[in-house]
Amino acid sequence: MKSHENHGELIMRLARTDFKLRYHGSTLGYVWAIVKPLLLFTILNFVFSSIFNFRNSGIPFYSLQLLTAILLFGFFSEGTVSGMTSLLSKSQLVTKTYVPRWTIVIASTLNALFVFGMNMIILAFFFIVYNKMPSLAGIGMFLIYVACLYALIVAFSFLTAPIFVRFRDLSMIWEVLLSIIMYSAPIIYPLSLIPAHLQKFLLLNPVGFIIHYTKEALILNSFPPPWQFVFLIGGIAFSGGAAFLVYCKLERKVAEYI
């Protein structure tokens, strides 16, 4: 059965609506999308630069590293949460009509991508303020890492969106897991502060891996050994495929559980 010939337009319309609704009601509007991570950055930067004095412990551009990491993690947490809750929050589109449900999941994650895109303006601004110009290779790798992170978000969303319809407390569990990920990934601290034998364990977490090496690429112009990178891509492709299979299985009954 064919009811939509143009999935792209449907996805963009849903994503744009989400984006509009998210920030439309508040006085500051879209500015909130930028102000929110900036506030978090200001607080953490003050605490860890001035009080714990990470800045003078030999870490180059600590503030830039922190900002990069916060924006990436914000992208991940926002994307996964909205992807996971997508089918339930748009239950009307699931139970009252037929649109291909994967478009709903994708549209919800796209919203996080838009916000991340806007945040890139701040990141660029701070790179200029600190007078740091990333290399072309660094920027190229940055884009690849962002694509990997987005693929991870999409995979997670496909896996959890139909499960969340059945088990509504998944969001609470994920909130806890997110804060574990936040503190286990090199976000507020640089990886070099961790004892050497523990570092590789932290890099097993794909989010930690991506965040760490994005900072390295943009600021220090250094890259992971190729085999690690191959593992990352392979891992994401595998989990994405598995997540999609689970999604296809669960999607058929999703309307009955809402």
Add this chain to the structure above:
Amino acid sequence: MKYQNIPSEYAISVKGLSKRFVIPHERINTLKGAFIHAFRRKTFETFYALDAVSFDIKRGECFGIIGRNGSGKSTLLKILAGVYVADSGSVSIDGRISPFLELGIGFNPELSGRDNIYLNATVLGLSKKTIDEKFDSILAFSETGRFIDQKLKNYSSGMQVRLAFSVAIHANRDILIMDEVLAVGDTNFQAKCLQELHNLKEAGKTIVLVTHDISAVEKHCDRAMLIEEGKIAAIGEAGIVVAEYMKRNMSRNMSEVAKLI
């Protein structure tokens, strides 16, 4: 279940369609609950919403589906629309279907009327180009012209419904599925809707109408089907099926009254 496009005189062809729901006595909605109740025996009831239903709807026909609450009408519509997946049987649909079971799907009170038109129409399967072209016509039919850039929450409920119906009929599908959507607006607008329904039929559209308003079925539908407890109780010419429905309701009411006495 498979959806296939078959070129034939039938717009919709349903064969041996069954759908059963397993309804647990205690619905578990959380992982915590699933964990706690992991070893408890689960009791449930199986409920046949549809039981081997077969029928055909001809192209260009206005087909009514009637039945009491809980008879399986909505389940059938949801399967036709693709919302539910049937357990067995097949559905063949020839033509583009407009699967709206309710008006104004995706409408959001915080958005303007204009945004809502675009959103709703996109959900119904229209491209942006088509919506651009039809925008004025949608607006004119809905009679909500000067409020178009107001937020939908400032619309009266009647205006919202008019806007929704207007988008729906502009979706221009070959097959329209309508679930109780005629009971909208004031009498004036209702007359307009019925007229529009008539026009759609004239234009060769297939219309599936589910309603409790049996006089509307009698008046507008060519054929009708009566569903009772998931089975087809009667199918055929609209007037005859409606009469059968009345007769059954009447005798049921009589026997209930008799029980009371």
